Amino acid sequence: MITRFAPSPTGPLHLGHAYSAILAHDRAMQAGGTFLLRIDDLDQTRARPEWEAQLKDDLRWLGLWWPEPCRRESEHMAEYEAALDRLWEMGLLYPCTCTRRDIREALSAPQEGIPVEGPDGLVYPGTCRARWSMEQTFPEDHPRPQGVTLRLDMDNATRLAPAFTHRIETRDGGWHHVASFTETGSGQREESGLVEFTSQEMIDTIGDVVLARRDFGAAYHLAVVVDDAAQDVTHVIRGRDLFEATKIHVLLQSLLGLPRPVYHHHRLIRDDAGKRLAKRDDARAIATYRAEGATPADIRRLVGL
Numbered sequence: 001m002i003t004r005f006a007p008s009p010t011g012p013l014h015l016g017h018a019y020s021a022i023l024a025h026d027r028a029m030q031a032g033g034t035f036l037l038r039i040d041d042l043d044q045t046r047a048r049p050e051w052e053a054q055l056k057d058d059l060r061w062l063g064l065w066w067p068e069p070c071r072r073e074s075e076h077m078a079e080y081e082a083a084l085d086r087l088w089e090m091g092l093l094y095p096c097t098c099t100r101r102d103i104r105e106a107l108s109a110p111q112e113g114i115p116v117e118g119p120d121g122l123v124y125p126g127t128c129r130a131r132w133s134m135e136q137t138f139p140e141d142h143p144r145p146q147g148v149t150l151r152l153d154m155d156n157a158t159r160l161a162p163a164f165t166h167r168i169e170t171r172d173g174g175w176h177h178v179a180s181f182t183e184t185g186s187g188q189r190e191e192s193g194l195v196e197f198t199s200q201e202m203i204d205t206i207g208d209v210v211l212a213r214r215d216f217g218a219a220y221h222l223a224v225v226v227d228d229a230a231q232d233v234t235h236v237i238r239g240r241d242l243f244e245a246t247k248i249h250v251l252l253q254s255l256l257g258l259p260r261p262v263y264h265h266h267r268l269i270r271d272d273a274g275k276r277l278a279k280r281d282d283a284r285a286i287a288t289y290r291a292e293g294a295t296p297a298d299i300r301r302l303v304g305l
Helices: 015-030 049-061 077-089 100-107 127-135 154-160 199-205 220-230 245-256 286-291 296-302
Strands: 002-005 034-039 093-096 149-152 166-169 175-183 193-198 210-213 235-239 262-266
Touching (some): 002 235, 015 034, 049 286, 077 093, 175 245
Antiparallel strands (some): 093 149
């Protein structure tokens, strides 16, 4: 078993991070496997060396161990670029110039109906996809543009992905193309075991996600599947808030010919008001507890381990 913990060095680790990291570490150790630390520093405008040093210090204080050097995403841009090139050559990416405001305004039009929230926020209405398809008959014959936002054409991607070759019959006699992954934890609606999802569900509730950002290249969804494959990760242990994003990752793994890990989504650690912890919540930062005299055993008790 190979697990990983992949924090961003953009602020202090809090109790929620501690829970996820300890869970991934302990599962790997119990199975005689390996726990990996990966630094998600794609956003170089926010990543700081001092935060990376602090998070490593906190994790070591908690009693966690990982092999060094750990993978730092900013050092592997060529791998992400190669994956983007492959998807571009398959005709599955298109440039997008829409701002968040453009998307909100497009979705507020009466004919659009009620906006749908997906793993990345509002489901993109396809404004630039329609414009690109009219301008480029064969996008795969053109070099991939640099320094622009690139979105995945979800409709075409699900048609092409081997993961969606399985079909199930609908009640009205039609067919749904279905993909799946193995879940050993549970999703937001207690999904567990073999989790199946349809191509139409991906189109309607997730949409054309961003895979490359204008300001710092590869986006999270692309980087995480490339990283997990490069590091031979067998079990992905992470928060339940990323359950829906797993469907994107399964699709990308299928398109890129990458292995599919087993997934375990765990409960979230919340504050007294029931809100998920954020890095700005310094009161629950591991460093704060350490300064107040807490022990690693105290942290484990606080998160229910």
